[in-house]
Amino acid sequence: MTLKNKPITGWRLMAGLLILLIFNFATCKYGFQDISMAPEVKTFRVNYFENKADYKNPQLSPQLTEKLKQKIISTTRLRQTNDDDAHYDISGFVSSYYISTTGISNSSTSLNRLSVTFHLIFKNKLDETKNFETDIPYSLDFDANLSLNQVEQRSGEDIVKNLTDAIFNKIFSNW
Numbered sequence: 001m002t003l004k005n006k007p008i009t010g011w012r013l014m015a016g017l018l019i020l021l022i023f024n025f026a027t028c029k030y031g032f033q034d035i036s037m038a039p040e041v042k043t044f045r046v047n048y049f050e051n052k053a054d055y056k057n058p059q060l061s062p063q064l065t066e067k068l069k070q071k072i073i074s075t076t077r078l079r080q081t082n083d084d085d086a087h088y089d090i091s092g093f094v095s096s097y098y099i100s101t102t103g104i105s106n107s108s109t110s111l112n113r114l115s116v117t118f119h120l121i122f123k124n125k126l127d128e129t130k131n132f133e134t135d136i137p138y139s140l141d142f143d144a145n146l147s148l149n150q151v152e153q154r155s156g157e158d159i160v161k162n163l164t165d166a167i168f169n170k171i172f173s174n175w
Helices: 010-025 060-075 148-172
Strands: 043-046 088-105 108-124 132-143
Touching: 043 060, 060 088, 060 148, 088 132, 088 148, 108 148, 132 148
Parallel strands: 043 088
Antiparallel strands: 088 108, 108 132
């Protein structure tokens, strides 16, 4: 057997097989190692997130609450509890939810922005020096021809996912 009229010798065959094996078994892994938390932390509680914004998206609060619970359960070793003595006690509320104009073309609105702010309250019952409160903003630009209802239907899951990720990262990675 030849390759471009050159015979395949034993060392070329071995080198080819070695390269094939290397690429076949090479993988790239990316992820977090059990997030930064003390080993004595065992439980968490996520209280229901209220919506205190002037405009209330009725689906945002329950979806955000449940999505954060599921993310913590699936990503950490913590056990969920509803007890007052949970090691991590997480609460908060949607503090703002509004639309503003961000783009104008030919004297008319071409782009709008949905802005959502979540106020996070985190309590660490094992180390109160780690307690904090912070605002977590999220915004989404969209075509001005779309209604708020259309944007919520199309992007509702992304809004919840992005806010959930930001809350999770603030608690466990302090991003």
